[in-house]
Amino acid sequence: MFADLAFLLYVGHLIADYPLQTDHQAGHKALPGVAGWRANIVHAATHVAVCATLLVLGAAVLGCSLPALPALAALLWIGVTHSVIDRRWPVTAWMRLARQDSWAANGGAAHVDQTAHIAALVVAALCLSA
Template structure:
């Protein structure tokens, strides 16, 4: 069940991060102040909704049994971690700690960002597969 859950959640993640993310969200989600937080939380809510839809599709089409409370916890985890990662400071701090300043200046931050999101999805899929 882990593989099915992960693939569904990863597909939802890609949809929410690319075709469903507005230019405003992409440009402002890490900004300081209320406008940045509004853009960030709207983007996180898109992830919550996209993953919820995909889990529902998985339940209907694949016959996956996904208990409601664990599903809600996984959705909150995904939206919450996505929100924090997209504030950009966690990625910047990781890259500084890992001595990746050169890679950060040449597009590496986007890769570290996506890796962090995928790891959060792995945790959610493991959790749902275990319950």
């Protein structure tokens, strides 16, 4: 069950982070102020909506039921963690702490960002499959 849920959440993440993310969201989600937060929250809400849809479809196809409260908690976790990670300061702070300044300057931040998102999805899938 964990692998199925993790895969569904990962596919949802890919759909929301790439084909459904607008240029405006990508360029503004980390900026300070109302416009930055608006772009960030709409992008995170897209993740929640896509992952919720895939969880409902996946549960139907797999013939299982997901308890409502853990599913809502997992979706809230996905939305909040996605929003915070996409503010970019957690990735910057991690790379500074890990002494990855050179890698950060050469495109490494995108990989650390995606790794953080996937780790959050794994936590959500673990909670849903417990």
